[in-house]
Amino acid sequence: MKSDKSKGKGKKFAQKPKKATKVDQQIKDPKAGMRLNKYIANAGICSRREADIFIEAGSVSVNGKPVTEMGYKVKLDDEVKFDGRTINPHPKEYYLLNKPQGFYTSGKIEHQNKTALNLLHKVTNAKLEPIGRLENSACGLILYTNDGTLAKKLGNAKKGIPQVYELQLNKVFTAEDMDALKAGVLIEGFKVYVDEVSYVNNKSHHHIGLELKSMRSKVVQKLMTKLGYEIIKMDRTVFGNLTKLNLPRGHFRALTKEEVIHLGMI
Secondary structure, three states, X not given: OOOOOOOXXXXXXXXXXXXXXXXXXXXXXXXXXXXHHHHHHHOOOOOHHHHHHHHHOOOEEEOOEEOOOOOOEEOOOOOEEEOOEEEOOOOOOEEEEEEOOOOEXXXXXXXXXXXXXXXXXXXXXXXXXEOOOOOOOOEEEEEEEOOHHHHHHHOOOOOOOOEEEEEEEOOOOOHHXXXXXXXXXXXXXEEEOOOEEEEOOOOXXXXXXXXXXXXXXXXXXXXXXXXXXXXXXXXXXXXXXEEOOOOOOOEEEEOOHHHHHHHHHO
């Protein structure tokens, strides 16, 4: 399939792989080392010359131990921290995917080509992770990034991020259960609140839309099960400030700088 070339539209999964970089060479050869100052520069912290100053000052640690040695070499599987914050040698990347049904969000050998993360790796060699999860039976928006700071913030189970889901249920959703969702439903010892819930326009009352912030695992499925419903289809249509506009099913796109800034402010 051909990829979209128009501005603002997502790309198909089938893409030409990026040219290998020096960082990629280390991925292929884990025994190869990278100078610590270059590692820091690649992470976008500062220049290599400035990195030497920070290393000498004791601002950098590798695998939990401070390193002040000039020319020290690290491997890609080492944990490098700058001022207590974990960094990596890849520039930060952010991809929004409109996941098709039947695809897993993360990679396992048994999932083979049905893993969205593996497909994203056809356009980047960065170590991407999904923020939150979507079951393979669900479809819709999911954000992948190698920005650990943002992922930790948005993936917080208590604070979370606004999300909108459209559900098709096995039976009519009652007005009483709408009230129950708004009042909060106790799930595994935690009360989960839904900010908004309504029937979907021009569809039967088997279809509802709901907005919530919780990032707890399988929270939507657990809510519906607790109320006695089975989900036939689930689609996440909004994730924070991101929507499916110009992003058909099975496509993805890189986030704009403005979108990343906005996510950081949520």
